[in-house]
Amino acid sequence: MADTGIAATYHAPKEPFDLREYPVPDPKPGAAVIKISMANVCGSDLHYWRGDIDIKKMGRPTPMALGHEGTGTIAKLGAGVGADALGAPLREGDRVVFQYFYPCMQCPTCLKGHTYACPVRQTDRAGSSDEWPHFRGTFAEYYYLSPKHALFKTPDALTDDQVAGINCALSQVISGLDRAGLSFGETVAIQGAGGLGVYAAGVAKARGASKVIGIDGVDERLDLIKDFGADDVVDIREYDTPDARVQAVRDLTDGVGTDVTLELVGHPGVVREGLDMTAPGGRYLEIGNINVGWDTQFDPSVIVFKSITVVGVAHYTAADLGNALRFMEDNVDRLPFHRVLSHHFPLSQIDRAMEEQDKGYITRAALIPGS
Numbered sequence: 001m002a003d004t005g006i007a008a009t010y011h012a013p014k015e016p017f018d019l020r021e022y023p024v025p026d027p028k029p030g031a032a033v034i035k036i037s038m039a040n041v042c043g044s045d046l047h048y049w050r051g052d053i054d055i056k057k058m059g060r061p062t063p064m065a066l067g068h069e070g071t072g073t074i075a076k077l078g079a080g081v082g083a084d085a086l087g088a089p090l091r092e093g094d095r096v097v098f099q100y101f102y103p104c105m106q107c108p109t110c111l112k113g114h115t116y117a118c119p120v121r122q123t124d125r126a127g128s129s130d131e132w133p134h135f136r137g138t139f140a141e142y143y144y145l146s147p148k149h150a151l152f153k154t155p156d157a158l159t160d161d162q163v164a165g166i167n168c169a170l171s172q173v174i175s176g177l178d179r180a181g182l183s184f185g186e187t188v189a190i191q192g193a194g195g196l197g198v199y200a201a202g203v204a205k206a207r208g209a210s211k212v213i214g215i216d217g218v219d220e221r222l223d224l225i226k227d228f229g230a231d232d233v234v235d236i237r238e239y240d241t242p243d244a245r246v247q248a249v250r251d252l253t254d255g256v257g258t259d260v261t262l263e264l265v266g267h268p269g270v271v272r273e274g275l276d277m278t279a280p281g282g283r284y285l286e287i288g289n290i291n292v293g294w295d296t297q298f299d300p301s302v303i304v305f306k307s308i309t310v311v312g313v314a315h316y317t318a319a320d321l322g323n324a325l326r327f328m329e330d331n332v333d334r335l336p337f338h339r340v341l342s343h344h345f346p347l348s349q350i351d352r353a354m355e356e357q358d359k360g361y362i363t364r365a366a367l368i369p370g371s
Helices: 043-050 166-180 195-206 219-227 242-251 268-276 301-305 318-331 347-358
Strands: 004-010 018-023 032-041 070-077 095-098 142-145 151-153 187-191 211-216 232-235 258-263 278-286 309-312 343-346 365-368
Touching: 004 347, 032 095, 032 347, 043 347, 070 142, 070 166, 095 166, 151 318, 166 195, 166 258, 166 278, 166 309, 166 318, 187 195, 187 268, 195 211, 195 219, 195 258, 195 318, 211 219, 211 242, 219 232, 232 242, 242 268, 258 268, 268 278, 268 301, 343 347, 347 365
Parallel strands: 187 211, 187 258, 211 232, 258 278, 278 309, 343 365
Antiparallel strands: 004 018, 032 070, 032 142, 032 365, 070 095, 095 151
């Protein structure tokens, strides 16, 4: 392990990232240091970069670490860490995927089993990059994995390109579809065919969905979600009003609407049409809207009279991460996981990666430290 490493630090919306050199920390007992091999630009990172999320109102200091989705190898293990979450021995140099947030496992929420909603699960990531342990985000050469983490060895058969999206996008939609109770033969609509959307299509079809409908307006995304299993797509360039999109989904579901609808766009303006295209007794799975303070309008009587269940999903359980790894291993020859990362950039070109992904045609950009 090197004595120092580079981290790309965030300071303000659309301002250049500052590549800063920090000492690589020795891990405390129960912790680990990961050498990042690949870090993806998630939609939430774009929200910060664009200024959709006001970090001052959130009380977040700068310079701030961004990045959470990614993979790497063990650089150093803290005392007491000798195996992954399944008991497989860990050594320096092992390829791993990891949970990037840390439930306390002691609060009333965790004790009820809702570890994905632990109120302090992201506290360790919220400090300034200038403060120890510095490497709080994956947009860096190293990542400090705090105690109470979940860590899994990466199977040799899976490449970094394939597994880099497991610890956010894939685990998130697996957790969401679990909590929504997707059953065999049900129908699914996916609002937004980015990284989460294409994974959601693959998971939904594998779980027996009779019809999966992808909704987007970018050719590359519509093509990819079809290759991940979407039976039909609704192109928002053709169906250019909410009413038109709702009707298109109803037409594809015998006039009923979908049993499960996933909001993966990340804009509150799509919630109303998402509820309208959800079938009576259906579930609306809200994952994308993380922009605090953004309001929208919809008629709540739609939820009442159609008996729709609204499920909010911000994070996942450690078991979900393990299930995501197994899902990919089982389906790697069937689904084009390698195509979810459509572009690669050196970490030094992080500003360009943000600008290009913001244009919409990139499903996921990957940053490669040291290149």
